[in-house]
Amino acid sequence: MATSLCLLYLLLFSTCWLTISMSEMVLLPLTHSLSKTQFTTPHHLLKITSARSAARFHQRNHRHKQVSLPLSPGSDYTLSFTLGSPSSPTISLYLDTGSDLVWLPCSPFECILCESKPPLSPPLNLSSSATAVPCKSSACSAAHSSLPSSDLCAIARCPLDSIETSDCNSFPCPPFYYAYGDGSLIARLFKDSLTLPNSLSIQNFTFGCAHTALGEPVGVAGFGFGRLSLPAQLSSVSPQLGNRFSYCLVSHSFDSDKVGRPSPLILGRHEEKEKQFGNENVEFVYTDMLSNPKHPYFYSVGLEGISVGKRNIPAPENLKRVDRRGSGGMVVDSGTTFTMLPASLYDSVVTEFDHRVGRVYERASEVEETTGMSPCYYYDKVAKVPVISLHFVGNGSSVVLPRRNYFYEFLDGGDGVRKKRNVGCLMLMNGGDEEELIGGPGATLGNYQQQGFEVVYDLEKRKVGFARRKCSSLWDNLKN
Numbered sequence: 001m002a003t004s005l006c007l008l009y010l011l012l013f014s015t016c017w018l019t020i021s022m023s024e025m026v027l028l029p030l031t032h033s034l035s036k037t038q039f040t041t042p043h044h045l046l047k048i049t050s051a052r053s054a055a056r057f058h059q060r061n062h063r064h065k066q067v068s069l070p071l072s073p074g075s076d077y078t079l080s081f082t083l084g085s086p087s088s089p090t091i092s093l094y095l096d097t098g099s100d101l102v103w104l105p106c107s108p109f110e111c112i113l114c115e116s117k118p119p120l121s122p123p124l125n126l127s128s129s130a131t132a133v134p135c136k137s138s139a140c141s142a143a144h145s146s147l148p149s150s151d152l153c154a155i156a157r158c159p160l161d162s163i164e165t166s167d168c169n170s171f172p173c174p175p176f177y178y179a180y181g182d183g184s185l186i187a188r189l190f191k192d193s194l195t196l197p198n199s200l201s202i203q204n205f206t207f208g209c210a211h212t213a214l215g216e217p218v219g220v221a222g223f224g225f226g227r228l229s230l231p232a233q234l235s236s237v238s239p240q241l242g243n244r245f246s247y248c249l250v251s252h253s254f255d256s257d258k259v260g261r262p263s264p265l266i267l268g269r270h271e272e273k274e275k276q277f278g279n280e281n282v283e284f285v286y287t288d289m290l291s292n293p294k295h296p297y298f299y300s301v302g303l304e305g306i307s308v309g310k311r312n313i314p315a316p317e318n319l320k321r322v323d324r325r326g327s328g329g330m331v332v333d334s335g336t337t338f339t340m341l342p343a344s345l346y347d348s349v350v351t352e353f354d355h356r357v358g359r360v361y362e363r364a365s366e367v368e369e370t371t372g373m374s375p376c377y378y379y380d381k382v383a384k385v386p387v388i389s390l391h392f393v394g395n396g397s398s399v400v401l402p403r404r405n406y407f408y409e410f411l412d413g414g415d416g417v418r419k420k421r422n423v424g425c426l427m428l429m430n431g432g433d434e435e436e437l438i439g440g441p442g443a444t445l446g447n448y449q450q451q452g453f454e455v456v457y458d459l460e461k462r463k464v465g466f467a468r469r470k471c472s473s474l475w476d477n478l479k480n
Contacts, residue, residue, distance in 0.1 A: 099297065139227065305321060
């Protein structure tokens with residue numbers, strides 16, 4: 001352990017040129033992406049988000065390999081860096097712990113059905129230092145679901161005599177296809193130097209360069225398990241930086257254009273330093289990661305149950321473990337907005353919640369139809385709702401959710417048809433029957449429910465930790 005801790009930090013338009021030692025941590029900002037148009041309302045944003053959260057969740061149960069893309073405007077957190085020269089234009093990508101690849105739009109770039117989604121940064125112009133990844137490399141096999149190098153060389157039109165003599169190094173990795181909830185992309189693998197704006201660089205960083213995509217013009221910084229993810233490649237520079245990271249997501253609202261402080265992303269998060277930031281007295285609760293043979297890039301954990309007030313509702317057995325088909329468990333995912341639960345657990349939670357809230361407040365059926373969220377209620381001043389807690393596998397691994405993480409409140413009406421009224425909606429979603437979730441996760445913990453917590457991913461000890469934090473204050477304490 002170094003005698004002093006140097007926290008390197010990045011502000012959106014500033015660069016700190018410092019030397020990094022292997023025992024230090026790196027602090028980076030995650031910027032909250034809020035993309036609205038004059039035709040977008042909170043109802044519309046919630047409707048888009050709920051629909052695409054469901055699409056993303058169900059897609060995982062039907063594809064062996066896909067990019068798990070973040071979802072709707074107003075729900076995403078982005079990370080910025082440069083490729084090639086440090087003076088190159090900054091690239092902003094969605095942070096996604098449910099994906100194992102860094103990919104981005106490359107010029108010329110065509111995005112089909114992307115008219116309503118403005119890009120965060122222009123498509124990348126590959127620098128002269130960028131090189132194609134050869135078909136014989138392990139990175140190429142990883143992108144193509146571990147196909148043998150001989151097959152990849154054949155796909156790349158390598159001559160038979162070169163394949164037989166294993167002399168395929170000059171042939172580039174063939175394009176690969178990724179599919180996700182409501183779109184897809186075709187990309188090629190390249191290598192170049194990646195530079196975070198605090199001057200931390202990764203040489204020969206492997207990334208996907210997409211010239212065509214369907215439904216997604218932005219790109220993803222994959223933070224999941226897998227040799228092509230950003231943490232895995234960072235481990236080649238410093239195992240400490242790549243094997244343990246955390247983020248603390250600053251809360252956002254679907255009916256506000258306000259952009260607050262960045263959400264801190266900490267690479268190389270020291271376990272023994274967890275309580276030493278600021279004046280907060282925090283305690284982390286940990287739960288073990290579950291291995292998923294079909295989706296090894298997921299951070300899956302076991303869920304024992306959910307409490308609504310003082311009533312504990314046990315989770316189905318498939319949420320406590322992952323079977324050999326890759327079914328079960330709960331995925332901790334920064335790229336999904338709302339938490340998805342299997343139908344039996346969701347129905348039990350909603351029934352108990354409505355039993356306590358529905359007898360006091362009027363049901364807002366019209367709001368449910370326009371937002372896709374349910375149940376929703378009208379109330380006069382301050383709605384009284386029960387506390388919701390998540391109980392993960394492991395002694396004492398319980399997380400009490402802040403009210404705003406599961407009950408979203410906004411002003412409805414005032415459009416000449418309905419008068420303005422306060423309305424609140426439960427921000428959990430029905431993921432469908434357990435029989436429909438074969439081959440994929442049984443539930444997903446979305447980023448909306450993770451707000452206001454520092455979430456630690458310890459890849460070496462294979463555990464996930466949660467601690468209640470004031471994330472904006474944490475950012476201030478870390479960068480000062």
